[in-house]
Amino acid sequence: xxxxxxxxxxxxxxxxxxxxxxxxxxxxxxxxxxxxxxxxxxxxxxxxxxxxxxxxxxxxxxxxxxxxxxxxxxxxxxxxxxxxxxxxxxxxxxxxxxxxxxxxxxxxxxxxxxxxxxxxxxxxxxxxxxxxxxxxxxxxxxxxxxxxxxxxxxxxxxxxxxxxxxxxxxxxxxxxxxxxxxxxxxxxxxxxxxxxxxxxxxxxxxxxxxxxxxxxxxxxxxxxxxxxxxxxxxxxxxxxxxxxxxxxxxxxxxxxxxxxxxxxxxxxxxxxxxxxxxx
Numbered sequence: 001x002x003x004x005x006x007x008x009x010x011x012x013x014x015x016x017x018x019x020x021x022x023x024x025x026x027x028x029x030x031x032x033x034x035x036x037x038x039x040x041x042x043x044x045x046x047x048x049x050x051x052x053x054x055x056x057x058x059x060x061x062x063x064x065x066x067x068x069x070x071x072x073x074x075x076x077x078x079x080x081x082x083x084x085x086x087x088x089x090x091x092x093x094x095x096x097x098x099x100x101x102x103x104x105x106x107x108x109x110x111x112x113x114x115x116x117x118x119x120x121x122x123x124x125x126x127x128x129x130x131x132x133x134x135x136x137x138x139x140x141x142x143x144x145x146x147x148x149x150x151x152x153x154x155x156x157x158x159x160x161x162x163x164x165x166x167x168x169x170x171x172x173x174x175x176x177x178x179x180x181x182x183x184x185x186x187x188x189x190x191x192x193x194x195x196x197x198x199x200x201x202x203x204x205x206x207x208x209x210x211x212x213x214x215x216x217x218x219x220x221x222x223x224x225x226x227x228x229x230x231x232x233x234x235x236x237x238x239x240x241x242x243x244x245x246x247x248x249x250x251x252x253x254x255x256x257x258x259x260x261x262x263x264x265x266x267x268x269x270x271x272x273x274x275x276x277x278x279x
Contacts, residue, residue: 002233002271003271003272003278004275006271006272007224015048018224019047019048019222019224020047020048020088020089021046021049021093021222022049022052022093023037023049023051024052024079024082024094024098025093025095026051026053026057026098027079027097030097030099032209033121034051034057036258037093037096037215038061039216039258039261040220040261041217041223042065042216043216043261044238045221047223049068050068051065051068051069052079055074056077058070078098078099078101078102082105082108082109086112086115089223090223090224091115092116092118094119094120095118095119099122100125102122103129106123114140116142116228117140118141118222119137119142119144120144124144124149128152131156135175140228142228142232144215145182147164147181147182147183150168164181165195168189169193171189172189172190173191173193177228178232180214180235182210185197185240186198200237201244202243202247202252203252204253204255205239205240205243207255208257209256210243210257217235237267238264238268239260242262242266242267243260243263246259
């Protein structure tokens with residue numbers, strides 16, 4: 001199924017046709033979240049990436065990921081205003097490490113853009129505190145909560161269901177979006193009420209930054225033109241499969257989020273091999 005979703009990269013491709021993603025990530029002391037999401041996004045195959053982040057993260061990100069473009073919030077410890085022009089971008093990922101004081105910037109991103117958007121981490125908590133924003137997200141959004149974030153969303157939106165999976169599915173159905181309930185296995189809840197469980201992944205991926213990596217991958221796939229359903233399914237599979245390759249090398253206890261990124265090439269190679277078999 002995943003091999004069928006994966007697209008062949010055109011032999012005459014250049015960065016201008018492979019999509020331009022925007023990540024709104026990081027705050028003072030949280031540059032690591034920005035870096036993990038950003039490198040994962042670039043490793044997903046996207047043509048260009050712009051990172052919207054506070055000035056305090058400039059040196060770290062410019063040094064650790066020179067391939068990315070920086071859009072800096074000057075003289076600030078956190079984001080408070082979205083870029084005026086969002087037209088260059090084909091997908092947005094927001095949330096990792098931004099802090100819960102960034103309500104204004106989350107609101108601007110949601111209300112001023114019509115492109116696909118991935119919402120994670122602190123942005124999910126902000127969304128739960130401002131439920132009116134949810135109505136503008138349908139049809140173009142992927143939410144990626146872990147259990148703690150799902151609990152906050154369930155309380156804010158009075159979701160029905162006896163299990164967290166049912167509550168996540170209720171949220172997806174009611175608002176016409178996709179909810180990835182992260183865990184082992186991760187559950188991808190679609191707007192039509194159906195749920196897909198990813199058979200890959202392991203307990204070693206329960207480590208800080210793992211969700212930031214998923215946000216980056218999914219945003220990068222959306223920027224390349226995958227539909228929100230394709231990007232969610234493929235993003236979760238690539239993330240989980242790379243995590244399994246990392247487990248083979250390091251075991252579960254010593255696995256770090258950065259190791260998931262390092263094994264993304266193997267996950268892509270497995271898909272390409274299966275795609276050749278199907279042909």
